[in-house]
Amino acid sequence: MARWEPNAAERLAHAALELFAERGYDDTTVIDIARRAGLGKSTFFRHFQDKREVLFGRGSVDGLITEAIAAAPETAAPLDLVAHALDALGGEVFTAERREFAARRQVVIAANPELREREALKNLALVVSMADALRRRGVPEVTARVSADLGALASAIAFERWSGKTSGEDFRVLARQALADVRACASAC
Template identity: 65%
Template sequence: MARWDPDAPERLASAALDLFAERGYENTTVIDIAQRAGLTKSTFFRHFPDKREVLFGGDTVATLTAAAITAAPPEATPLEAVAHALETLGAQTFTPTRREFSAKRWTVIAATPELREREALKGLGITAAMIKALTGRGVPALTASVAAELAALAWKIAYERWHDPTSTAGFGELARQALTEVQAASALC
């Protein structure tokens, strides 16, 4: 591939994921990733601060989640607003074309403690963004926290189900189903 081909971040993420799966995270360098993508080390660092972040996309998902909560219909309850956000993410981010990448990403993260830690921190950031967006809609802080935590759990369940190779359902559908299940289970506690 020529160095000027578009989608450098996507190419770098794909190359990194392949290398992490082949060699392990610890045995892969930024130079390895850039070379596999047909790019330079400086191009890598224009898009990502380090090799770990190539799999996490900065705060893009948190920003999209907050924007979708804000854009939910004004009459939406807190759980309806987070459900709207999860469905929006399914349409924008967790598309069928990303399913294979996501499954491979999940496997690499599960095998690497440093990446599991980063994934957990990313999840906390997304939950915080949901809380902030809900309180921005006038939802009381405690209610916003509970709704965001339930949504985070539903997200985790939906994500696990979505990247399962036997699954054919879309992320938005799985997220809505998981949120309903989590809400029902919380009523039993």
């Protein structure tokens, strides 16, 4: 690919995923990724801090969650606020076009302890962002924390269901169902 083509960050992410799957994470360098994408090493570092980050994005998910919770109706209950956040993820991040990439990404992450650790840290940061956004909406501390944790659990369940599907099931539908399942389980406890 020519260096001038658009979507450098996306090209780098796809190149990294291909190389990690072919060679393994440890045996792939930033230079390998940049070359596969048809770009230079400096372009890689304009978009990503290191080779781990190429699979984890640059924080846009935090903003989506925060904005969705802030924009939800004033009368929304805490878990309904969480549902709005999950809807935002489904509309922007977990789209049909990204399903195959997401499924392949999970295989690569599962095969590498360093990437699993990074995924866990990123998920914890999302829980914190969600809880902070809920508190800003006036949700009491403990309720915000529990709602955020339940939302993260529902999101993880929905992601597993969504990324494992080849049919066109929408992440938002799966997330709403997972949130209903989580609510039912919490009520039964």
